[in-house]
Amino acid sequence: MTESLNANLLHPQQRVGDNMARWREAGGGDALRIAAQDPPAVLTAIKDADLRGLGGSGFPVWRKWEAVANEAPRPDKYLVCNGNEDEPGTFKDRLLLQETPHQVIEGALLAALATGVNRIVFYINPDLTRALAALQAALGQWQGSDMLQQAGKALGRPITMELKPSSGHYIGGEETAALEWIEGKFPFPRGKPPYPAQDGAHGCPTLINNVETLANVPAIVRHGADWFRRQGIGKATGGKLYSLSGDVLHPGVYELPMGTTLHDLVLVHGGGLLSGKPLKAVFTGGPSNTLLTPADLDVGLDFDSLRERGASLGTGAMIVVSEGTGIVKQVAEYVRFFAHSSCGQCVSCKTGTATLSLLIDRIDTGRGTAADLATLESLYRMLPGSGRCHLVNGVAQLLDSSFRHFRHEYEQALK
Amino acid sequence: MTKKTGDEPTVDLLINGVKVRAEPHMTIVEAAWAGGVPRITGASCLEGVCGSCRILLRRGQEVSVALACETFAEQGVETLFLPPPSAPRHQYELSDFKDGWDIQARFQEIFPEADRCRHCHGCVQSCPKGIAVEDGVALAAAGRFREAGEAFFECVMCELCDSACPEQIAPAHVGLFSRRITAFFHLRPPNLIHRLEELRQEPFSGSNNPAPLPGSDEKESS
Amino acid sequence: MTRGLSLQAALAAYRVDAELAPLPQPLEPDALLNAFHPDHLRDGIATLAVGPNAGARCPRELADLLQAEAYIDEVDLAGVEVTDTDVLVIGGGGAGSAAALAAAERGARVLLATKMRLGDSNTVMAEGGIQAAIEPDDSVQQHLQDTLRAGHHAGNPALVAAMVGDGPGVIRWLIRQGMQFDQTASGDLHTRRAGGISAPRIVHCRDYTGLEMMRALREAVIQHRGIEVWDQAPAVELLSNENGRKCVGAVLGSLDGQKLRIVRARSVILATGGIGRLHLHGFPTSNHLGATGDGLVLAYRIGARLCDLDSFQYHPTGLVNPPYLSGKLVTEGIRAAGALLLNAEGHRFIDELQPRDIVSAAIIRECREGRGIHPDTGGVGVWLDTARLERGQPGLIEQQFPKLLARSRIAGIDPRRDPVLVYPTLHYQNGGAVIDVDGATTVPGLYAAGEVAGGIHGHNRIMGNALLEIISFGRRAGMAAAISSHDRGPKKITLEHVNQARRALTLAGLPLTRRAPQIMPDYTAPGKDFQIAANPRSKS
Known part of the structure; x- marks a missing residue:
């Protein structure tokens, strides 16, 4: 089990910070050389590898790539490397940027070659100061480098790379919101369609991928799709960075085979729960997802297995709650976060989440009544599907699942 | 009909x-x-x-x-x-204002969010009275309180715009501040002032000579 | 009732430019009132058997509540959270807000408890304006005379003198709270005439005067550091000292009926408003949902004397349809601006600027004698000829009566094109708790201000005196309560007065089955509403 831990992206040889020489010693840059010979093969490789969007969507990456590859530049094509990482409980992208920035940059260049992109924007949360500094230093070493020039030659036009601190708003992580910010506007999510692949940054075809997604590309190019598929457990392919936090002995980022069970992540790698208490629940992903419970300890933590349980892997964040921690307070915290993060464009989302937060806070602090609880329940049921982006759906899902499993805790909290 | x-x-x-x-x-x-x-x-x-x-x-x-x-x-x-909104977070009393020249500075202290409008239009979409809430807030932020207050003339205190505002500007209270401060500093009607002066010189004594309302001639510094 | 015209027929017959016949010779006012005003109905009137007004007559709906059992017993107060304050204000409309602000200005700690939300009140709905004698050709003395005359000389001259004398100062105080008023080009306050007044005296803020007043006061109260506000905290009972003769606080419930709280106060100010939601004699009402006469019930049970319980104001121009707006007002300001009343035959039948009781009685007469207009949704009424007003003064309605237009738009009506169907609506309780010029009731420690108090308007109130009264007496009560609160606080808080009331009811052979105050009108489909669960006995 432990031999599969931190085997690839976070392999000690990769964790060299912005030191380009050491990174190249460990094979850094090889993938770019391979891809320069046959850029379209990169797309085939990630398709065969079944690489998924690791920012939370789980969407097959090749589909977006193909869509962008099929568009003509107008006059440019953009790639946005999304490092806005702001969800509670998620802290993997910052680690990649901090410790293996060159790997991320190489992944981005590979994606650019495969899709015909000539402008790459690294869109990074400004609160992640160490990640920003490392990436900036790393990018400095790439500017004017022969590797970048060769990539430009392979593409047929120069490739520019730019570091763009994001607004720091949670909602700025939504891909169309990122485009707005890149265009110099407030990061409001756009309505879809048009999709970014057709009409993205400054009206150009735009590919948006998460940091972790792009970081996986060099290894796929170097070792092949079959190798990548073997890294996963069962039908799942590749590895995953799980952000483990909450009431566990060893919180942290764990790179493990995609499909590792909840049991192994929490009880083996995480060292079990604090004070030997039993597991109560796990908030996954954003954490705007369905809760996992002890009945789900056997579930493989990959997109498809979790979907079968009506849950979602999200960003791979697992926030563990043991007996002795109140669910209502936890949920209240997350609802407050999302209410605060709602951008304001959709009244249903902003007023809806703000009201949900007001009600659950009241219940959590012992001031709630049975009428408040009934209102809370009716309200979250009315909201899904009413927003431009998925924020409001996520909050509703979180509440729904907490009610499904822990209604008694809400009732106990009433005055 | x-x-x-x-x-x-x-x-x-x-x-x-x-x-x-x-x-x-x-x-x-x-x-x-x-x-x-x-x-x-x-x-x-x-x-x-x-x-x-x-x-x-x-x-x-x-x-x-x-x-x-x-x-x-x-x-x-x-x-x-919807449940009633929570109590407003912006605190001020009109009697704290000693002088009309620092209204805008004080406004910015009291409502620091007002010039951070991100133009999401949530307040405008929320208003059941069709008030141009965003424009009203912008007028207040620019110190144009009379016009801002007029924009909020139909405000019914539902505070739906407050719930809708992601910057927590509290537009309804910005509107009320604008209306109130305008009356407080600028409404000085001659016919009322004249009658008050007459009554100061010769207090009204009705048939049973009740005590005049104490405090109605209290000092104002403005 | 003789049929008049259907709404469709009346609309078809209506001509905005029809020549109007001169007014017929008016009926003698007392005869008109005696024959047609609802106060003079013989059915539905009861005589009070117990309490300080035993022997007095009042509508049965009110008598039932004044002679009802309390919700709570001493035992229900065990373990209930107690809060201390100097002045407890019960009611969150204009009078309560003015009282709270005045008491706080005097340095008292104030708790304002309101049944619904601060500002939910009749104040916020007032349209026409507030009276203050400020014009050169007017005087405070004239204001005094108009008020007493319109009230058929039943008002207490001392109270009226206090109120009218406060008038100009009240306007100034309101401006200091941040209330705006309409001005003329030269900056004077704009004044209007109204029914029963001898000079232009109504100052106003278009037809949103109450809203403008309430939002300024609401903000002032919320922002005041010395005032704490409890929303959705209806008073279910007052508290008395050991002999049941002094008011020392109140028991507050919650609208969902889950909780009781005790407030121990040095003075209590009742500012609970009126009784429209009791629908006396089956009339619709212009009042807000909370107007259930709670303050009268609480005051009566603790032994406060009431007055003029048989006198209510039916505002002449309540809407008849659409049904959801039934009873809602069209401001008298529009008649002051020149709008006429026409019956089904298209004739004027009354000087539109007579006092409200006369005009209401005249409308009821037209309808009862077969000259009314009947919409198929029920009800009957006469025309308020807004279309003719618009024709004579184009743009006036839009400029001065935006509320009328806004509401009509939602209802699919255009008062500029068609006349509006109106009928009297239960609007105001002329009487109430007996007070002195400080707002003190006959029970020590208990004050009353606003519609719950009586003695000012006699048997008929003129337009603009309600908004004046709530501020004048709200402030008087607030200041007096703040000063009197400097004595030592209550030694003991009891429900002794409840026991005394219960004893009287039993001795009078009255049933103890009905409970009051009512708190909310019961419009919910039968059997489906919550119990008013301030009654802990209904808890399992």
Whole structure:
């Protein structure tokens, strides 16, 4: 089990910070050389590898790539490397940027070659100061480098790379919101369609991928799709960075085979729960997802297995709650976060989440009544599907699942 | 009098999670009563001026806010009476203002968020009275309080714009501040002042010579 | 009732430019009132058997509540959270807000408890304006005379003198709270005439005067550091000292009926408003949902004397349809601006600017004698000819009566094109708790201000005096309560007065089955509403 831990992206040889020489010693840059010979093969490789969007969507990456590859530049094509990482409980992208920035940059260049992109924007949360500094230093070493020039030659036009601190708003992580910010506007999510692949940054075809997604590309190019598929457990392919936090002995980022069970992540790698208490629940992903419970300890933590349980892997964040921690307070915290993060464009989302937060806070602090609880329940049921982006759906899902499993805790909290 | 009533078919809707059959000329408040929805506590004037009966309203995928006393029952809508908003966070008393020259500076201290409008239009979409809330806030932020206050003339204190504001500007309170400060510093009507002066020189003594209201001639520094 | 015309027929017959016949010779006012005003109905009137006004007559709906059992017993107060304050204000409308602000200005700690939300009140719905004698051709003395005359000389001259004398100062105080008023081009306050007044005296803020007043006061109260506000905290009972003769606080419930709280106060100010939601004689009402006469019930049970319980104001121009707006007002300001009343035959039948009781009685007469207009949604009324007003003064309605237009738009009516169907609506309780010029009731420690208090308007109130009264007496009560609160606080808080009332009811052979105050009108489909669960016995 432990031999599969931190085997690839976070392999000690990769964790060299912005030191380009050491990174190249460990094979850094090889993938770019391979891809320069046959850029379209990169797309085939990630398709065969079944690489998924690791920012939370789980969407097959090749589909977006193909869509962008099929568009003509107008006059440019953009790639946005999304490092806005702001969800509670998620802290993997910052680690990649901090410790293996060159790997991320190489992944981005590979994606650019495969899709015909000539402008790459690294869109990074400004609160992640160490990640920003490392990436900036790393990018400095790439500017004017022969590797970048060769990539430009392979593409047929120069490739520019730019570091763009994001607004720091949670909602700025939504891909169309990122485009707005890149265009110099407030990061409001756009309505879809048009999709970014057709009409993205400054009206150009735009590919948006998460940091972790792009970081996986060099290894796929170097070792092949079959190798990548073997890294996963069962039908799942590749590895995953799980952000483990909450009431566990060893919180942290764990790179493990995609499909590792909840049991192994929490009880083996995480060292079990604090004070030997039993597991109560796990908030996954954003954490705007369905809760996992002890009945789900056997579930493989990959997109498809979790979907079968009506849950979602999200960003791979697992926030563990043991007996002795109140669910209502936890949920209240997350609802407050999302209410605060709602951008304001959709009244249903902003007023809806703000009201949900007001009600659950009241219940959590012992001031709630049975009428408040009934209102809370009716309200979250009315909201899904009413927003431009998925924020409001996520909050509703979180509440729904907490009610499904822990209604008694809400009732106990009433005055 | 074009609103026809009487022989229309009934409509089915959901109010606070309760299935209700109502007639389409009924407001949501009336439909709630008719349908036996447990006590509606957030309703008062029933004519659209008190701002209490705030509801969330779902038609298909579209969710909006409205006042229940001005919204009519329709087939298939879901509605929910919203709880009253929490107390405002912006604190000021008019009597703290000693001088009209520092209004704008004080305003910025009291409502520091007002110039951070991100123009999401949530407040404008929320307002059941069709107030140009965003423009009103911008006028206040620019120190144009008289015009800002006028923009909020139809405000009924429902505070739906406050709930909708992601920057927590509290537009309704910005509007009320603008109206109040305008009256406080600028409303000096000669006919009223003249009568007050007459009464100061010769207090009114009615038939039973009651004590004049103490404090009505208290000192003002403005 | 003889049929008049159907709404459709009346609309078809209506001509905005029809020549109007001169007014017929008016009926003698007392005869008109005696024959047609609802106060003079013989049915539905009861005589009070117990309490300080035993022997007095009042509408049965009110008598039932004044002679009802309390919700709570001493035992229900065990373990209930107690809060201390100097002044407890019960009611969150204009009078309560003015009282709270005045008491706080005097340095008292104030708790304002309101049944619904601060500002949910009749104040916020007032349209026409507030009286203050400020014009050169007017005087405070004239204001005094108009008020007493319109009230058929039943008002207490000392109270009226206090109120009218406060008038100009009240306007100034309101401006200091941040209330705006309409001005003329030269900056004077704009004044209007109204029924029964001898000079232009109504100052106003278009037809949103009450809203403008309430939002300024609401903000002032919320922002005041010395005032704490409890929303959705209806008073279910007052508290008395050991002999049941002094008011020392109140028991507050919650609208969902889950909780009781005790407030121990040095003074209590009742500012609970009126009784429109009791629908006396089956009339519709212009009042807000909370107007259930709670303050009268609480005051009566603790032994406060009431007055003029048989006198109510039916505002002449309540809307008849659409049904959801039934009873809602069209401001008298529009008649002051020149709008006429026409019966089904298209004839004027009354000088529109007579006092409200006369005009209401005249409308009821037209309808009862077969000259009314009947919409098929029920009810009957006469025309308020807004279309003719618009024709004579184009743009006036839009400029001065935006509320009328806004409300009509939602209802699918255009008062500029068609006349509006109106009928008297239960609007105001002329009487109430007996007070002195400080707002003190006959029970020590208990004050009353606003519509719950009586003695000012006699048997008929003129337009603009309600908004004046709530501020004048709200402030008087607030200041007096703040000063009197400097004595030592209550030694003991009891429900002794409840026991005394219960004893009287039993001795009078009255049932103890009905409970009051009512708190909320019961419009919910039968059997589906919550119990008013301030009654802990209904808890399982």
